[in-house]
Amino acid sequence: MADKEVSRVEITEVIRQWQAGRCIWExxxxxxxxxxTICKYLPTAQSCGLVRDGPPPTEDQLIxxxxxxxxxxxxxxIPTDKVIEPFAEQIERRLKDDELKLTRIQELLAQRQCLxxxxxxxxxxxxxxxxxWRM
Numbered sequence: 001m002a003d004k005e006v007s008r009v010e011i012t013e014v015i016r017q018w019q020a021g022r023c024i025w026e027x028x029x030x031x032x033x034x035x036x037t038i039c040k041y042l043p044t045a046q047s048c049g050l051v052r053d054g055p056p057p058t059e060d061q062l063i064x065x066x067x068x069x070x071x072x073x074x075x076x077x078i079p080t081d082k083v084i085e086p087f088a089e090q091i092e093r094r095l096k097d098d099e100l101k102l103t104r105i106q107e108l109l110a111q112r113q114c115l116x117x118x119x120x121x122x123x124x125x126x127x128x129x130x131x132x133w134r135m
Contacts, residue, residue: 006037011065014041015050015057040068080120081127087114088128091121095130 010031017027024042028035048061057065084091087109094100094108106121116124125131 006033006041006068008062008066011041011062012057014038015045015065018042018045019050019052019054019056021052041065044068080116081124083114084109084116084121084124087112091125092128092130095125 010033013031014027014033017030022030024035024038027033027038031038044065045057045061048057048064050057050061091105091109094105095102100108102118102121102125106116106118109116109121
């Protein structure tokens with residue numbers, strides 16, 4: 001199913017109905033938006049200061065909500081590289097010289113407060129070109 005870009009009017013309507021006390025399935029039926037989309041907007045709306053019995057959203061609050069469901073490609077961000085990069089030399093040495101497996105390297109990184117998933121560590125090692133050593 002293709003992503004549908006939610007308009008500002010639809011977002012305002014979702015918030016208006018939520019503030020009127022309607023439940024998610026009622027909002028879904030009346031707006032035609034899927035439940036997951038509505039569930040994406042409500043927590044963000046609350047974090048912006050909107051409350052169930054409060055005033056309608058301000059322009060600034062709506063501006064915060066609009067980009068949540070934009071269709072189209074998104075910029076790829078690799079945040080784990082910033083976390084792992086300071087340990088790159090140690091990882092390379094552990095793979096090459098000590099012949100440790102990535103699971104053990106992940107445990108050692110966790111002891112140094114570098115908490116990354118195994119797959120993130122694996123992708124990092126592949127991007128660095130160290131994948132030919134022991135995984």
